[in-house]
Amino acid sequence: MRKSSLFFLGLTAEVIVFSFLLVHASLSESFQQDVLAQKSALVKTLRLTDLCLFTEARYTRHLSQADLNTAFQDHPLSLEHFPSGSFTQPYVKNETP
Amino acid sequence: MTPWIEKQRYIIDFTISSLLRRKVKNIGLLTLYTLIVFILASTMFFTHSIKKEAAIILQGSPEIVVQKIIAGRHDLFPISYIDSIKSIRGIANVETRLWGYYYDSLVGANYTLLSPPDNSGTTQLSGKTTAVETDPDDAEALAATKPLFEYNGALLEPGTLIIGNGVSRMRNISKGDYMPFMAADGQIMNLKVSGTLSSSSELVSSDLILITDEDFRKLFGIAPQFVTDAIVTVKNPNEVSMVAGKIKKRLLDSRPIIRDEILRTYDSIFNWRGGMMIVIFSAAVLAFVIFAWDKASGLSAGERREIGILKAVGWETSDVIQMKFWEGAMISLTAFFTGVILAYIHVFFAGSPVFEPALKGWSSLYPNFALTPFINAEQITTLFFLTVVPYTVATIVPTWRAATIDPDSAMRQTGE
Known part of the structure; x- marks a missing residue:
């Protein structure tokens, strides 16, 4: 395989992993809404x-x-x-x- | 495939071979570059996420906290002050808080002891809650009329505690166990743990110990006519600042702290201008400047000779510049993506182990929290323009100077 192909393959792999992480961040943000709401409720209840x-x-x-x-x-x-x-x-x- | 793409691929093939000829130098460069991106990205991800999370969580914090100050220090708040605060127009509710710190010499940790707000019979005597207005439709207000504080089925009664997950982890105790405290009068108080606060709330409750009003006063020897501070709810949220000003005027030794100030305090936390942060940023920027300087100050004799030979065999100046552009782009893109991916894993999957020793400081009790990944395009773009663009540009400029000179003189000026 040509060296340029290897480089682009590596770069594409990194971009894919990076995209997955961005998707993970976006999904986690939605999933964590309940947890954040719970924490905020605890702060409100205990007057923290x-x-x-x-x-x-x-x-x-x-x-x-x-x-x-x-x-x-x-x-x-x-x-x-x-x-x-x-x-x-x-x-x-x-x-x- | 168009000839242009094919040409670029040949240039890239040649560039990679050229980079591999100076393997040690270039791998070292790539590693250091990745490390700089990693540190910058980790810092950026960590600080942004914690600030964002603080802004969301602390929206529930009290509108105004009123402290009493004596000689520049926080002092116990007399309950008699409440009537003065209540008489200010625009105030909906005044409550008092009882909280303080307890140093556990067994493990060397500081706990925050807090008497949760309730409306039990004792509170009227101690001035625990003074409701000016109660909305019958307000579920929260109705919940406050419960006789005892309850958290996830754990009842807080005299002689019991509800502990934060950090305390539970550190002391290795849980529901049903007893925790000894030395009271202000020298007596040992053995309080039973009736429950633990959830582990997901550690960012706000790791070191918390919920205790009843009665036990709190007994433990610290606080007279019933005093509390730690008061919290004020204002009818119109736009008047919070004005009401705080009126409180300050009416009670000259008081210090009102409004919610906006709490939020701003956490918005300015880990500010890049502050102590350790500027050390991290300076080190990263300095390392980057050394890179850029090394590149911008000129090419090595070997690189110069290489350019001379390439021009002698028919490469044009634009081809040489393209080759150097690809060299800079390959190194910086690889370092950028590797650094950012590693930073994400470090902060959001591994719990920032690189920062942990510095964040822990001298505290024995450190919360175990997983940050919500708040990533936006602005952060990634800033990081990209701070790292990839300057490096790529710094690679091209000296090359342009070398590529425009005569190949014969370029080859003659070698000393390698």
């Missing part, structure tokens, strides 16, 4: 405010409820010392009047 992503510190567990001075919570000069603090912003500025 945050995702359980980082449980290492109180202000990373409840990012939206964190104190305004979380980065300096232990000392005025203390820097962020939890790894998850490097992924997140503890609080997005309040726009209320």
